[in-house]
Structure formats: structure tokens, C-alpha cells
Amino acid sequence: DAGITQSPRHKVTETGTPVTLRCHQTENHRYMYWYRQDPGHGLRLIHYSYGVKDTDKGEVSDGYSVSRSKTEDFLLTLESATSSQTSVYFCAISSQGTPYEQYFGPGTRLTVT
């Protein structure tokens, strides 16, 4: 998985609780992305980062925030988890940014009850 780890790999949480997912890379790539993958919707971009402290919204950013204080770490926070945020979350990295190839982490399966 191209030097990308995600933690936790699985999480069950209750509606209304905050949740933070972590993506860590050892490739020193500038660009990092958070996607969610749901049946019938494919992969959808939540937020992305083009450098330390530089982030922007993706297609489905409502209810999510991100932070990137170091090149190697990109955090995704669900401010107040809802059942509609039950999904598999993937982090990806890229050395050249969009539209070039991206390398994905192993994913985090999040269940909001």
C-alpha cells in the first residue's frame, strides 16, 4: 500500500460523537486525499491537501473537516457522526497531484450506530 497506513482500520461509534481518522505516509508526497466509498456511489472525494496547512473541499465535504500539520499526516474529523457517514474511508497520496496517479491506503471501515 505504497507506504500509507490508516488508523483505526475498523471503528464503531455512536451517533453524535466526534471521530478522527488518521492517514500516515512515509513517501513524502505533497498531495493527500480523503475519499469515502459506498455501494452505488463509488469513490467520492471528501477533502484534499496540497501541502502542510493547505486543504480544500471535495465533492462531499459537509460534516467533515481535515487538518494537515505535517507532511506525513492527514487527519479527517467527523464533527458529530451520523448514520449516513457509515462508510469505508480511503486515504490516498500523490507526488504530482491531480490528475496524476494516486496511491491508496488500506481503508478504514466506520460504522455509526
Next chain:
Amino acid sequence: SQKIEQNSEALNIQEGKTATLTCNYTNYSPAYLQWYRQDPGRGPVFLLLIRENEKEKRKERLKVTFDTTLKQSLFHITASQPADSATYLCALLNNAGNMLTFGGGTRLMVKP
């Protein structure tokens, strides 16, 4: 509305045959198109990137075509093997040029 269509039904083929997967899109004018492979429980893996001015690209047993007139990309795996069984995703650069948009993927099953 913008749409990327990949056949949601699984494609079943016999080992040794050529698998052909289709990615159709509407209301996009992508300058770049990518194909990824995804195995169950794992993240997608990049396979190939093709630009709008490239009609065809090859990598080992893989071939991708990109027809901007038909708004279609075809992904071919020649001499398919059971190990090629996976879901294959196409991804387009969106019109704003700032993100990839993924299709839902097609599951390929190669039987021995």
C-alpha cells in the same frame, strides 16, 4: 448531469480470453482518464493513465483506449488469468481540473 457509467454487472470470462471493460461518461471533457484495480477489502491500485490526445496506451497485458468523440474508454486484459479477478474502476479528471471522479467499477471474474 455529469455521469460516469461502468457496467455494474460482473463480467465472467474464461482464462486465456481477452476481457474488455467499458467506461462511458457524459457531460465531462476529461483531459485525463485513469484505471484502477481494487481487490475486496483493499484500496484501489493505480494501473494506467491516458491523456486525451493519446488514443491507446499499453502496459504488459493491459491496453486502454480513449475515444473523446464517443466519450468512452475501453480497458482490455489479454490472456486473462484468475489472478486478474477484481473490480476495475475508471476515473476522470473533472471539468474544473481539480479532482478525479470515479466510476462505480466493474467486477471481473476469470474462471480457470
